[in-house]
Amino acid sequence: MHILFLTDNFPPEVNAPASRTFEHCREWVKAGHQVTVITGAPNFPKGKVFDGYCNRLWQQEIVAGIRVIRVWTYITANEGFSKRTLDYLSYMLTGFLASLFVRRVDIVVGTSPQFFTVCAAYASSLIKRVPWVFELRDIWPESIRVVGAMKQRKVLDLLEKVELFLYRKASVIVSVTHAFRTSLMRRGVNGDKIRVVTNGVDISRFSPRDKDTELLLLHRLQGKFVAGYIGTHGLAHALDTLLDAAKALKATPDGDRFRIILLGDGANKASLRQRAETEGLDNVIFVDSVSKDQVVRYWSLLDASIIHLKKDKLFTTVIPSKLFECMGMAIPMLHGVQGESADIVEREDVGLLFEPENTEALVDGLRRLADDPELLARFKANGPLGAKHYDRSSLAAEMLQILKTQAGKA
Incomplete structure (x- = not known):
């Protein structure tokens, strides 16, 4: 099975989305599947491209057996709603365009927190005529309301309509918490299409050790x-x-x-x-x-x-x-x-x-x-x-089974 995964965070970035995506994809490769990740040049959270990388239209590398395609994005620090939105929108466009050149894909996965990445995954799945999975890491844009990062209520209302549209169109939603699943069901999303695969830990890396x-x-x-x-x-x-x-x-x-x-x-x-x-x-x-x-x-x-x-x-x-x-x-x-x-x-x-x-x-x-x-x-x-x-390896296997079922490869 060939899995196309769209995410705007990936190692060497070290935040939670980057770690989860890498560790899942690594396990899927070990299980014998082909995985292509489309992401941007690593820059989170300072908005500065990491040493050894450039913010180019297209660059490619192999990481732990994963084909990683890095595309150009508008880069900014993790602060300021308007500039970050430009960052998200630029990745949505360039990530989608890059996906057109990835051949023989069986399933597309798009991960939040923000859902512009998921918009690109949905559009890519339409072109490729394959199922797509919405990996739900955050209830966005509701979290924007809570922290007060944006005051324009009408814009947030519009974003929430897009959010609900994406939930409806996803072949399956993989939520990282049971509470997210409950929240979506209260908002009218069919609970039968929501699976829960929590976050976890790579216990081979994060294990007890003496103080440094x-x-x-x-x-x-x-x-x-x-x-x-x-x-x-x-x-x-x-x-x-x-x-x-x-x-x-x-x-x-x-x-x-x-x-x-x-x-x-x-x-x-x-x-x-x-x-x-x-x-x-x-x-x-x-x-x-x-x-x-x-x-x-x-x-x-x-x-x-x-x-x-x-x-x-x-x-x-x-x-x-x-x-x-x-x-x-x-x-x-x-x-x-x-x-x-x-x-x-x-x-x-x-x-x-x-x-x-x-x-x-x-x-x-x-x-x-x-x-x-x-x-x-x-x-x-x-x-x-x-x-x-x-254990991350067990959770990755659980999500892999969901992907195989959706792709008809089970």
Whole structure:
């Protein structure tokens, strides 16, 4: 079977969509299938093309047996709604045009969060007369409303009409959460065409390891209880709550034993860094985005991982993929996301829950983990056991079966 996969994020980018797509496609190639990915030049989230790549109309490489076609896009940083929309639209056009030159395709997959990529996948499937799959990673554009990135209500209403049209036209929708499936069914989408394949973790890469000695010394973390957030610093993540916690800890007699690491980039990174400098929060360490291999080194520094999203009903439907990476690496969690992901944390017994945007609750959680080594050890031991339930190779096989059924290749 030949699978054509359209995505605007792919390694060496290290965000969740890039990792999921690569790890699934890699497993499909191992299973004997041909996979072609159409993407852009790697540039997320800074809007700067990675070393070794160019933003050209067409370039091609083979990555782990996957044929990767990179097309020209309008490149911008992950901030500013208008410019990002131009980025999405440019990929929709050039990705669709590139798909016309990919021959003998059995099925097309398009992945969100934003659905312009999915528009290109739908159009490509029409030309090729093959089924297409909508991989649903986010309820978009509703998430734009929630974070206030766009105020024009009429435009958002129009985008939602396009969204519902795409749901109806998809041969099958593969949702990353059960909550997304429920949400779509409430909006009139046929539940029989929605499958759930959650995010997961490559347990061969994300496994327990000792703290990285070199980084420990570099950031002067010896003897400190290190908590951290690793990921996009966006409007949805409300990371000022972490700075509020750092400020509260700094004001206490024993607060110097805590350090908070913020690794990544995004629309709010500059303002967060400026606030920390202005308020003298030297217990917060900012690290820019690093490669996938380096990310694992930074994960190893953490005694606790902070997972956080803005307090809003929409985000109760989200399962942050970093949850599974923390489990794989035996890192206890302070989980500030309500809903389905919180249920996983509780069920697998891998961390403490706290109310999103509640500084006092976050500080209490940090202190509880730091002061209770037995609790910390229990969460660490349970992490890798729970990660086995979300092994990426098994999930890739599950999605592959869905694709084979739709393509008539089962």
